[in-house]
Amino acid sequence: MRYVFCFLTILIPFMTSCSGEKKNSPDLSEIKGVWITNVDSRVLESQESIREAVDFLYEHGFNTLFPVVWNQGKTMYPSKIMEEKFGLLIDPVFEGHDPLKILTDYAHKKGFLVIPWFEFGFSSSYNANGGHILAKYPHWAAKDRDGNLLTKNNFEWMNPYHPEVQDFIKSLILEVVENYNVDGIQGDDRLPANPIEGGYSDYTINRYKAEHNGNEPPYDYRDPAWQKWRGDILNAFAEDVYKSVKAVRRDLIVSWAPNIYPWAYDEYLQDWPAWIKGGYCDLMIPQIYRYNIEAYKNTLKSMDPDVLELSGDHCPMIPGVLLNLGKYTMDDEFLRNVIAHNRESGYNGEVFFFYEGLRKENDRTAKLLKEEFYK
Numbered sequence: 001m002r003y004v005f006c007f008l009t010i011l012i013p014f015m016t017s018c019s020g021e022k023k024n025s026p027d028l029s030e031i032k033g034v035w036i037t038n039v040d041s042r043v044l045e046s047q048e049s050i051r052e053a054v055d056f057l058y059e060h061g062f063n064t065l066f067p068v069v070w071n072q073g074k075t076m077y078p079s080k081i082m083e084e085k086f087g088l089l090i091d092p093v094f095e096g097h098d099p100l101k102i103l104t105d106y107a108h109k110k111g112f113l114v115i116p117w118f119e120f121g122f123s124s125s126y127n128a129n130g131g132h133i134l135a136k137y138p139h140w141a142a143k144d145r146d147g148n149l150l151t152k153n154n155f156e157w158m159n160p161y162h163p164e165v166q167d168f169i170k171s172l173i174l175e176v177v178e179n180y181n182v183d184g185i186q187g188d189d190r191l192p193a194n195p196i197e198g199g200y201s202d203y204t205i206n207r208y209k210a211e212h213n214g215n216e217p218p219y220d221y222r223d224p225a226w227q228k229w230r231g232d233i234l235n236a237f238a239e240d241v242y243k244s245v246k247a248v249r250r251d252l253i254v255s256w257a258p259n260i261y262p263w264a265y266d267e268y269l270q271d272w273p274a275w276i277k278g279g280y281c282d283l284m285i286p287q288i289y290r291y292n293i294e295a296y297k298n299t300l301k302s303m304d305p306d307v308l309e310l311s312g313d314h315c316p317m318i319p320g321v322l323l324n325l326g327k328y329t330m331d332d333e334f335l336r337n338v339i340a341h342n343r344e345s346g347y348n349g350e351v352f353f354f355y356e357g358l359r360k361e362n363d364r365t366a367k368l369l370k371e372e373f374y375k
Contacts, residue, residue: 032350081171261308
């Protein structure tokens with residue numbers, strides 16, 4: 001995986017069509033976006049379903065798509081890197097089919113921005129004991145202070161402080177931007193991130209000791225200096241990704257969609273205000289995932305730039321809104337209140353998790369958005 005901000009209006013030309021024709025992107029402060037998943041959704045499974053979804057989103061006023069490309073240790077595009085390392089060219093569901101190319105080519109004809117989303121980030125697997133990645137590279141495993149595989153909410157984690165792991169994830173990101181005509185890339189609440197309970201693999205301990213006169217890292221994983229040391233490594237990785245992507249093409253958008261601050265830092269070591277201050281963010285989409293309007297308003301307010309000590313000149317920020325998860329689907333009144341509050345607060349767009357929520361109950365939510373907000 002998602003604040004009253006005063007930000008510069010930015011309109012940047014991007015290369016977005018298959019023919020190489022130059023066209024203007026939407027203003028990044030007015031993005032109407034949606035995450036497209038490969039879980040609880042079959043959109044990416046055929047050319048026909050991809051085109052139908054893109055047409056539907058175009059008709060309902062959206063302008064930016066965030067299709068998943070990395071989930072459960074598999075890619076949603078043919079990856080030579082994954083084939084070489086694991087003998088797994090693509091998630092078998094999509095074998096013989098390139099969802100990313102089909103979606104990107106067709107969506108660009110409709111004027112969409114396409115920003116692939118590396119959903120699993122530094123997580124190797126979900127409820128699979130590390131999956132095939134850690135089975136082959138056990139020294140990539142993140143460890144908790146008891147020496148166990150780092151697991152939180154059933155997600156198992158690679159060690160983001162290990163250079164081989166960093167190089168692996170960055171290589172997938174660069175593979176996408178070098179081989180596809182996308183408009184950028186996106187990390188989320190798992191990229192760059194690591195549960196605060198981690199940092200106790202042999203490699204990480206030795207790295208810490210080398211930088212701290214041979215002292216062991218604190219047993220208390222919430223020790224502020226220990227937390228900062230690990231967070232700073234993730235910050236450096238975010239900066240490295242940003243610079244590496246920009247080296248491929250300056251106009252590529254580097255977007256992040258972390259959880260809310262400071263929770264993101266206190267639980268997953270994501271000090272994302274530092275990414276903004278450091279200038280390695282083009283678009284920030286914090287996950288303001290709440291289930292009632294008062295909680296939503298309070299959370300949005302806590303992201304005020306003054307609270308986060310951001311200057312006036314920083315990247316655009318757009319709220320991430322939880323539309324659908326499992327059996328939950330946002331009701332009409334809550335949706336109206338959220339978007340109205342976004343506009344009152346100075347936000348001219350939002351990004352919804354996720355596409356299928358727009359199609360529930362005979363496209364109820366999509367119709368409401370088109371009729372009342374996304375005309």
